[in-house]
Amino acid sequence: MKALVQRVTEASVTIEGERVAEIGHGLLVFVGVATTDTEEDVDYLVRKVAQLRIFDDADGVMNLNVQQVGGEVLVVSQFTLQAATRKGNRPSYINAAGEAVAVPLYESFKSKLSAVLGRSVPCGRFGADMKVRLLNDGPVTIMLDSAM
Numbered sequence: 001m002k003a004l005v006q007r008v009t010e011a012s013v014t015i016e017g018e019r020v021a022e023i024g025h026g027l028l029v030f031v032g033v034a035t036t037d038t039e040e041d042v043d044y045l046v047r048k049v050a051q052l053r054i055f056d057d058a059d060g061v062m063n064l065n066v067q068q069v070g071g072e073v074l075v076v077s078q079f080t081l082q083a084a085t086r087k088g089n090r091p092s093y094i095n096a097a098g099e100a101v102a103v104p105l106y107e108s109f110k111s112k113l114s115a116v117l118g119r120s121v122p123c124g125r126f127g128a129d130m131k132v133r134l135l136n137d138g139p140v141t142i143m144l145d146s147a148m
Helices: 039-051 099-117
Strands: 002-015 018-023 026-032 062-064 072-077 130-145
Touching: 002 039, 002 072, 018 072, 026 039, 039 099, 039 130, 072 099
Parallel strands: 026 072
Antiparallel strands: 002 018, 002 026, 002 130
């Protein structure tokens, strides 16, 4: 399971012209589920996202996590994170999990992250054509991979 984490000052998701989720200062987390992922991968990424120290402390050092700064978290499914690009120029998504595997693990990720943060986590809609708007802060973008 992969998560692309971006520190943002704001982010939102729009589907078919309707804004379905938005946050202010915090994290935008894109999640890509692989065919081999399990609940252990979910638990690992939930822990990493919640504890990732990428916000500045009083000295300007990235030493604080999203909870410590009172930040919000927006989660968006993105199967393209599982793209294989080693051969050719057209990405292969053979490693991306289908709905039967991906949806339960994506839902579990959102639920467990919400429980750890102690509040609801806005999100996009699995499988939808989403327009994601964000203002990256820093820029800070971190790739997390439960397989590494």
